[in-house]
Amino acid sequence: xxxxxxxxxxxxxxxxxxxxxxxxxxxxxxxxxxxxxxxxxxxxxxxxxxxxxxxxxxxxxxxxxxxxxxxxxxxxxxxxxxxxxxxxxxxxxxxxxxxxxxxxxxxxxxxxxxxxxxxxxxxxxxxxxxxxxxxxxxxxxxxxxxxxxxxxxxxxxxxxxxxxxxxxxxxxxxxxxxxxxxxxxxxxxxxxxxxxxxxxxxxxxxxxxxxxxxxxxxxxxxxxxxxxxxxxxxxxxxxxxxxxxxxxxxxxxxxxxxxxxxxxxxxxxxxxxxxxxxxxxxxxxxxxxxxxxxxxxxxxxxxxxxxxxxxxxxxxxxxxxxxxxxxxxxxxxxxxxxxxxxxxxxxxxxxxxxxxxxxxxxxxxxxxxxxxxxxxxxxxxxxxxxxxxxxxxxxxxxxxxxxxxxxxxxxxxxxxxxxxxxxxxxxxxxxxxxxxxxxxxxxxxxxxxxxxxxxxxxxx
Amino acid sequence: xxxxxxxxxxxxxxxxxxxxxxxxxxxxxxxxxxxxxxxxxxxxxxxxxxxxxxxxxxxxxxxxxxxxxxxxxxxxxxxxxxxxxxxxxxxxxxxxxxxxxxxxxxxxxxxxxxxxxxxxxxxxxxxxxxxxxxxxxxxxxxxxxxxxxxxxxxxxxxxxxxxxxxxxxxxxxxxxxxxxxxxxxxxxxxxxxxxxxxxxxxxxxxxxxxxxxxxxxxxxxxxxxxxxxxxxxxxxxxxxxxxxxxxxxxxxxxxxxxxxxxxxxxxxxxxxxxxxxxxxxxxxxxxxxxxxxxxxxxxxxxxxxxxxxxxxxxxxxxxxxxxxxxxxxxxxxxxxxxxxxxxxxxxxxxxxxxxxxxxxxxxxxxxxxxxxxxxxxxxxxxxxxxxxxxxxxxxxxxxxxxxxxxxxxxxxxxxxxxxxxxxxxxxxxxxxxxxxxxxxxxxxxxxxxxxxxxxxxxxx
Numbered sequence: 001x002x003x004x005x006x007x008x009x010x011x012x013x014x015x016x017x018x019x020x021x022x023x024x025x026x027x028x029x030x031x032x033x034x035x036x037x038x039x040x041x042x043x044x045x046x047x048x049x050x051x052x053x054x055x056x057x058x059x060x061x062x063x064x065x066x067x068x069x070x071x072x073x074x075x076x077x078x079x080x081x082x083x084x085x086x087x088x089x090x091x092x093x094x095x096x097x098x099x100x101x102x103x104x105x106x107x108x109x110x111x112x113x114x115x116x117x118x119x120x121x122x123x124x125x126x127x128x129x130x131x132x133x134x135x136x137x138x139x140x141x142x143x144x145x146x147x148x149x150x151x152x153x154x155x156x157x158x159x160x161x162x163x164x165x166x167x168x169x170x171x172x173x174x175x176x177x178x179x180x181x182x183x184x185x186x187x188x189x190x191x192x193x194x195x196x197x198x199x200x201x202x203x204x205x206x207x208x209x210x211x212x213x214x215x216x217x218x219x220x221x222x223x224x225x226x227x228x229x230x231x232x233x234x235x236x237x238x239x240x241x242x243x244x245x246x247x248x249x250x251x252x253x254x255x256x257x258x259x260x261x262x263x264x265x266x267x268x269x270x271x272x273x274x275x276x277x278x279x280x281x282x283x284x285x286x287x288x289x290x291x292x293x294x295x296x297x298x299x300x301x302x303x304x305x306x307x308x309x310x311x312x313x314x315x316x317x318x319x320x321x322x323x324x325x326x327x328x329x330x331x332x333x334x335x336x337x338x339x340x341x342x343x344x345x346x347x348x349x350x351x352x353x354x355x356x357x358x359x360x361x362x363x364x365x366x367x368x369x370x371x372x373x374x375x376x377x378x379x380x381x382x383x384x385x386x387x388x389x390x391x392x393x394x395x396x397x398x399x400x401x402x403x404x405x406x407x408x409x410x411x412x413x414x415x416x417x418x419x420x421x422x423x424x425x426x427x428x429x430x431x432x433x434x435x436x437x438x439x440x441x442x443x444x445x446x447x448x449x450x451x452x453x454x455x456x457x458x459x460x
Numbered sequence: 461x462x463x464x465x466x467x468x469x470x471x472x473x474x475x476x477x478x479x480x481x482x483x484x485x486x487x488x489x490x491x492x493x494x495x496x497x498x499x500x501x502x503x504x505x506x507x508x509x510x511x512x513x514x515x516x517x518x519x520x521x522x523x524x525x526x527x528x529x530x531x532x533x534x535x536x537x538x539x540x541x542x543x544x545x546x547x548x549x550x551x552x553x554x555x556x557x558x559x560x561x562x563x564x565x566x567x568x569x570x571x572x573x574x575x576x577x578x579x580x581x582x583x584x585x586x587x588x589x590x591x592x593x594x595x596x597x598x599x600x601x602x603x604x605x606x607x608x609x610x611x612x613x614x615x616x617x618x619x620x621x622x623x624x625x626x627x628x629x630x631x632x633x634x635x636x637x638x639x640x641x642x643x644x645x646x647x648x649x650x651x652x653x654x655x656x657x658x659x660x661x662x663x664x665x666x667x668x669x670x671x672x673x674x675x676x677x678x679x680x681x682x683x684x685x686x687x688x689x690x691x692x693x694x695x696x697x698x699x700x701x702x703x704x705x706x707x708x709x710x711x712x713x714x715x716x717x718x719x720x721x722x723x724x725x726x727x728x729x730x731x732x733x734x735x736x737x738x739x740x741x742x743x744x745x746x747x748x749x750x751x752x753x754x755x756x757x758x759x760x761x762x763x764x765x766x767x768x769x770x771x772x773x774x775x776x777x778x779x780x781x782x783x784x785x786x787x788x789x790x791x792x793x794x795x796x797x798x799x800x801x802x803x804x805x806x807x808x809x810x811x812x813x814x815x816x817x818x819x820x821x822x823x824x825x826x827x828x829x830x831x832x833x834x835x836x837x838x839x840x841x842x843x844x845x846x847x848x849x850x851x852x853x854x855x856x857x858x859x860x861x862x863x864x865x866x867x868x869x870x871x872x873x874x875x876x877x878x879x880x881x882x883x884x885x886x887x888x889x890x891x892x893x894x895x896x897x898x899x900x901x902x903x904x905x906x907x908x909x910x911x912x913x914x915x916x917x918x919x920x
Contacts, residue, residue: 097861098868102807102817135858242811301804302872304813331872332859344761344801345808347562351702353764357562398595399792399876401557401904402911408558412762412791416859417877444861451862 020068024426025049028060030075030392031406034382035082035366039359041406047080049388052201052426057382073421073431075392079406081362082381083143083389083424084335085369087294088235088273088323090149091159092121092129094136095450096328099458105241105303105329112458113328117150119457121178125450126151127158132447133333134162135438140334140416143389143424144370144379146271146294146323148208148235150179153193156203163429163437165389167271167373168197169208169235172223174215183219187226194230202425204375206233212256213244217263224265231269233373236260238272238293241305245277257282266291269374273323274299275313276306283309287316292372295364297341299325307349310342310356321369322361334416339365343411358411392421480528484886485509488520490535490852491866494842495542495826499819501866507540509848512661512886517842533881533891535852539866541822542841543603543849543884544795545829547754548695548733548783550609551619552581552589554596555910556788559918565701565763565789572918573788577610579917581638585910586611587618592907593793594622595898600794600876603849603884604830604839606731606754606783608668608695610639613653616663623889623897625849627731627833628657629668629695632683634675643679647686654690662885664693664835671697672716673704677723684725691729693833696720698732698753701765705737717742726751729834733783734759735773736766743769747776752832755824757801759785767809770802770816781829782821794876799825803871818871852881 025048032045034057046063048056056063093113100112126149137145144165147155152170159166170190172183180186190207197205207230209215209223227234239245239256252259257278260266266289273294275286286293295308313320322338324330330337339361346355356364370380378387393414395403400418403409422430429437485508492505494517506523508516516523553573560572586609597605604625607615612630619626630650632643640646650667657665667690669675669683687694699705699716712719717738720726726749733754735746746753755768773780782798784790790797799821806815816824830840838847853874855863860878863869882890889897 095862098864098872101865101868101872102803102814104813107813132858132861139858298804301808302813304807304811304815306811307808331868334859341804343562344758347764348761348767348805351764351766353564353567353762354562355764396904398592398599398900398904399794401592401907402555402914404558404911404915405561408561408791412558412561415875415877417875440858444856444858447861451864454862455864 020066023048023050023055023067023069025071025073026063026067026069027073027075027080027390027392028063030078030080032057032382033079033081033406033410035363036381036383045080047382047390049423049426052387054382054384054386054388056384077396078420079393079395079410080382080390081393081410082366082379083391083422084141084365085321085373085380086137086142086145086323086333086335087271087292087321087369087372088296088325089133089145089147089333090326091133091145091147091155092126092149093326093328094133094333095125095129095447095454097331099328099454103303105305106243108303108329116454116458117178120454121150123151123154126154128446128450130155130158131162131438131443133327134159134164135435135440135443136333137164138162138422138429138435138438139419140336141391141393141419141422142333142335143391143422144375146235146373148210150177153196156193156197156205160200160202161437163202163424163427165202165379165424167204167206167233167235169206169233171208171210172215172219173210174219183215183222187222191226194232198230204233206235208235211237211244212260213247220260220265221263224267227269228267233269233271234267235271235273238275239277239282240274242277255279255282257285261285271372274305274308276300276308278309278313283313283316283318287318292319292321292374294323294372295320295342296323296325296338297345298337299329301341301345303329307345310346311350319368319371320364321372322365335365336415339411358407361411362407388426389424391419391423394418394420480526483508483510483515483527483529485531485533486523486527486529487533487535487540487850487852488523490538490540492517492842493539493541493866493870495823496841496843505540507842507850509883509886512847514842514844514846514848516844537856538880539853539855539870540842540850541853541870542826542839543851543882544601544825545781545833545840546597546602546605546783546793546795547731547752547781547829547832548756548785549593549605549607549793550786551593551605551607551615552586552609553786553788554593554793555585555589555907555914557791559788559914563763565765566703568763568789576914576918577638580914581610583611583614586614588906588910590615590618591622591898591903593787594619594624595895595900595903596793597624598622598882598889598895598898599879600796601851601853601879601882602793602795603851603882604835606695606833608670610637613656616653616657616665620660620662621897623662623884623887625662625839625884627664627666627693627695629666629693631668631670632675632679633670634679643675643682647682651686654692666693666695668695671704672720673707680720680725681723684727687729688727693729693731694727695731695733698735699737699742700734702737715739715742717745721745731832734765734768736760736768738769738773743773743776743778746773747778752779752781752834754783754832755780755802756783756785756798757805758797759789761801761805763789767805770806771810779828779831780824781832782825795825796875799871818867821871822867848883848886850883851879854878854880
């Protein structure tokens with residue numbers, strides 16, 4: 001807040017004094033969709049960026065009068081909006097994209113994914129997969145993502161090199177996995193990881209206990225204790241399937257949410273993914289504990305998991321972000337698809353076409369996702385003082401013509417492919433579809449080589 | 461069947477005799493997804509085309525040995541598949557794309573769309589809208605579409621010029637509409653239209669009584685009689701909303717399907733759009749009468765209309781094709797989205813991830829749509845003797861990498877934008893994303909001008 005105020009004052013002072021302030025970058029000639037508290041849309045707007053931060057968002061004329069820039073970027077009438085925040089994925093699983101479809105979560109996980117992971121996940125696999133995922137995310141407008149996987153330090157290194165922002169959670173799970181044999185070993189890896197990336201500008205290291213059904217009580221509590229000691233975020237799968245709910249009730253005589261409450265698991269900086277099978281009492285617990293929820297409509301549909309009660313959760317005050325889940329269960333990392341699907345799904349299920357209107361879906365994919373990750377002081381909207389994380393979205397093709405309402409178009413018409421330019425932390429990662437932070441051809445080549453190994457390992 | 465057999469014999473004879481047959485076009489270096497009765501996928505395949513027809517679909521080596529071509533098209537490893545069949549849309553409504561969202565069907569129709577139509581629909585509007593729709597359809601892989609709108613003769617003329625195949629239905633509706641004041645006037649227009657395009661290679665003129673709730677008994681019966689006299693297809697909206705069902709039960713003490721049966725409406729060559737609120741008896745009637753159904757998952761979700769019982773309809777033997785509905789309620793004409801949504805939606809609603817697997821969604825968008833339109837003798841699969849309607853789909857981008865299964869990718873990963881080349885009736889309409897049958901810039905310019913008028917008319 002201090003920064004915002006100071007910058008605001010500076011900008012006004014400079015404008016009044018008639019001496020334009022020099023900044024690093026001005027994006028102009030844009031329809032600016034701010035997703036700020038007033039939901040401002042500036043039909044002819046501009047954004048001024050200095051270093052990692054946004055210093056002003058205003059009409060193009062006001063920005064032109066107040067600032068000069070070392071570099072300018074003509075948006076050519078495109079939409080400029082906050083970068084999308086994918087609150088739940090497993091980045092390297094892009095390498096399993098389409099490996100097994102038309103299966104329930106439990107069959108898919110236990111018969112295909114866990115065995116494939118046991119045979120193929122290595123440091124090299126994780127690096128190649130994360131590079132491919134980063135490429136896809138940048139190309140489709142994601143600027144921040146929350147991740148849960150193995151060898152998370154490799155994911156963090158690749159993510160930082162690619163220029164993306166990440167809340168990256170090292171997985172803790174009860175059975176032997178590719179990067180550790182026991183939860184204890186995982187906890188040790190996690191602690192090292194939390195220390196390694198502490199204070200990083202782009203990477204927020206986190207701890208990711210997989211789920212209440214894949215961890216015992218001691219491991220869940222140890223994960224919480226470590227998170228508290230390091231003030232690290234906690235990412236967990238929660239109540240994704242009816243099976244998980246039923247098993248919890250059988251074993252603990254409680255829902256997954258109440259079981260986790262009973263062992264003191266819920267605490268600050270926590271994000272629960274899915275939350276499909278929550279009852280009213282569960283929702284109250286999550287609201288009271290200020291747990292954010294990541295809603296993954298496409299994955300929940302494809303795996304026939306069910307429909308999260310998004311309108312009820314939001315009404316209870318829970319911050320609900322959107323996620324794609326891993327590309328092995330979706331089958332992409334396109335947050336525009338997640339937005340449209342969230343809007344479509346809840347209209348259908350509630351039989352109320354206003355259940356999740358376009359503006360709400362857009363908020364969930366940006367500012368509300370930021371709130372769910374407790375990063376809304378830095379990201380999620382285009383406002384002075386926040387980090388310069390934004391994307392340009394083209395709206396001139398046949399399938400985008402005509403355009404009566406930019407918000408409607410962003411949710412009901414736009415796709416990841418329409419993103420032409422991506423800026424994270426003030427740095428341009430892609431410009432006019434040309435990748436600047438990753439060597440696209442090399443990433444695709446490496447991914448295809450890795451896929452040959454996957455195919456051999458699973459006999460496909 | 462006669463043609464297929466003859467062509468097959470010719471091809472084999474020529475191959476044996478060692479003298480290659482000359483054809484017009486060979487598409488080679490392709491993954492050929494045939495959607496034939498054996499669901500053949502040829503990993504290194506080719507398609508030979510002579511005039512309007514496919515003469516052979518086989519491995520690239522076999523085709524190379526049997527044929528020479530005046531023109532060849534290197535698919536560069538892309539997927540070649542049957543062109544997509546959009547069984548329900550209102551083409552010119554692309555000009556209302558995003559004009560009003562987050563509304564129920566009845567509100568949307570009565571408060572926004574019908575008034576906007578009354579003020580803006582002219583011949584000129586219909587031509588401009590159809591050109592824009594044709595551009596979007598070609599760019600996203602549709603090669604045949606079924607339409608219901610006004611001034612359908614204009615739609616037919618533009619569709620033929622654009623090179624698309626269409627089953628185009630002139631609307632009959634009880635109240636005054638832009639192209640006629642009464643159903644009688646509509647019927648007269650329709651008869652002229654049926655005669656004008658009789659026997660056309662690309663256009664099948666049809667009659668489109670709007671719905672049972674917007675027409676009286678006499679008009680519905682007159683429409684059926686005219687269709688029978690001209691052996692023309694009939695397109696009708698059926699049981700789209702709970703309102704429609706409730707009103708029918710109140711007024712006629714019958715479901716919409718049974719009411720239409722009671723007045724002798726059901727007959728040959730009939731396609732019912734939506735079919736959301738059908739009970740088991742309704743489904744039996746449609747199956748017995750061999751009525752095809754157009755399933756529109758995106759529109760039904762966005763307008764909160766409900767979920768059609770697609771697995772039950774297909775089990776009863778009904779041919780269920782896919783449709784986008786008009787772009788004003790979707791908000792696009794992308795049949796890849798319709799495929800993915802059909803696969804996702806029925807998994808969720810039935811809680812069975814196998815309810816509509818990828819292969820089924822693909823069939824619904826191609827051969828089953830052709831069957832629903834009773835055109836499967838000509839289109840819907842890549843087979844010798846059928847019309848040469850096919851598309852090339854790129855699968856090399858980051859979000860398509862890796863690819864383990866082409867069918868999975870076509871349904872869960874591909875988008876309309878991945879279509880690079882479109883061939884209809886043997887004619888290349890788009891090649892490597894370059895439009896050949898339409899002037900893209902002129903179409904977009906005209907559409908934007910028309911949108912200015914729409915904006916003025918509705919005060920938006």
